[in-house]
């Protein structure tokens with residue numbers, strides 16, 4: 001009970017998070033899609049559909065040499081992460097992100113969910129090697145964790161000039177990011193609110209804003225059935241890749 005009260009106070013003191021807070025309250029009265037049974041079904045669906053990383057990129061017509069994020073950049077990030085005193089969420093598939101950004105030569109990228117910033121690091125490193133492009137990242141810090149100052153800590157100073165970090169929840173952060181990016185994006189990485197209702201809010205907005213041939217990447221699709229429903233309903237060209245016992249979903253726009 002005390003924890004709930006402290007959580008409510010945390011939200012009340014931060015007006016930029018009000019829309020998300022109201023949506024969390026509203027979800028208590030809506031159908032719960034995030035059941036254990038549904039997450040088992042989603043895991044099975046992802047497992048059956050998973051293919052090797054290289055095959056997944058080929059299936060989505062992403063061609064070229066796959067090299068992954070280099071060891072030195074990872075080690076530099078690890079040193080920076082060690083300075084953080086807060087435990088945050090694990091990284092997305094950094095090698096996949098790095099290769100996709102590099103091979104597709106993307107210009108505008110949006111990601112949701114930063115935490116230590118491993119996905120941001122992979123994307124920014126690839127953008128800097130491409131020589132163009134910007135990353136718009138949306139992140140609401142973990143409530144009551146006091147991790148605000150450490151969000152994105154693994155991104156070194158020399159990679160920050162093309163990085164716009166929007167410290168808001170997905171609602172309204174994704175819309176702010178899209179406005180700043182001029183309304184259209186080439187690639188997005190979704191790794192924030194992974195509940196069914198969180199995806200229900202964010203996926204359609206991000207998908208609609210993707211340019212033709214754009215790439216949508218979502219982490220942890222095994223959490224619930226939203227990803228599988230989204231690709232089935234919209235008849236989309238997708239691929240699933242296993243990563244550290246979890247699954248990443250990719251969708252390429254026609």
Ligand SMILES: C[S@@+](CC[C@H](N)C(=O)[O-])C[C@H]1O[C@@H](n2cnc3c(N)ncnc32)[C@H](O)[C@@H]1O
Nearest residue numbers: 089091092113115118119140141142169170193
């Ligand atoms: C799994 S971590 C992201 C990891 C990161 N992509 C990486 O590869 O290192 C999830 C992040 O999303 C943030 N988050 C959770 N719910 C959110 C929401 N509704 N809006 C924005 N950020 C959210 C969390 O606070 C956390 O920083």
